[in-house]
Amino acid sequence: MQLEIRPDPAEVGRARRWVRSRIAGSAIRVDEPLAETLILLVSELVTNAVVHTGSPAVLRLSLPGTAPDAGAGDGTAGQAPATVRLEVADTSARPPRPRCVDNDETGGRGLALVDGLADRWGWSPEGAGKRIWCEVDRSSPHSTTTTTCETAPATFEGGAGAYCAGKSAYEDLAYEAV
Template identity: 40%
Template sequence: MNTQPVDVVEWMLPRHPRSASRARIRLLRQAFEWQIDVESAEIALLLLSELVTNACHHARGPRDRLIGVRLLLSTPTLLRVEVSDASPALPVPRHAAPDEESGRGLELVAALAASWGAHPRGEGWIGKSVWFELALPSPAWPAAVDINS
């Protein structure tokens, strides 16, 4: 069985409030290229935005540290999105009170993703990675269509 991802895309973003929107734009472009269905792409955009926003606001580390984003199309029906930052503190989901304006990001991730988690980055790296996976519907069209068939 092949366990290698079908495709991987990575980029780095500054720890800045605008990075969430920049990440969404890049993910949207990649979702189009990978022919990910609209509903799955919208969910991925929302969840990526939550993770990047968390990395910008909550990651305790030097301000000049970058945020890493990695997209893996593991199979044609599984998308994994990872967000890495310089903080070693793993996220802890909490239940926000109805009158609170924030604090629901990880609840959204848990509710909408097939799975999610966080782990310290590997040896030689600082910080952590927070990830989620989305189950994608079977592609409606084959990746390559031979019009001469």
């Protein structure tokens, strides 16, 4: 599934609504913590594309398929399979750059949030632009990642990127995407 995004900040809200509607038609319950995590991740990735590129983008969402057989015997009966994947492709070749920000700055934390909430994320070149992706595993308990912004080179799927690593606790914060 995919949604075309115009280079307009109002598109962030439209992307959240679109993902909510797709989640509602999937094996993920809208009241699960996973649903709100996905909405927040979409918010951050689409905001980055709209604000930092000023060009159209494409949001792709891969939701789990049908629930496994009830007789699986592994405690996952009635739950959807493992991974949800979000991707935002834009026309800017400029790689994503996590930033170190002061506590009183109002922006610059998007990729740190993605890093803290997603089980995996990265980016790769796509055509003349790039594709930024993240994955959330439904079946594994979400581990809280602590993060500081020491920018260091890292290799992600298909390309080089940067990441924040270290300590800055998100575990005491609650996120709500509206």
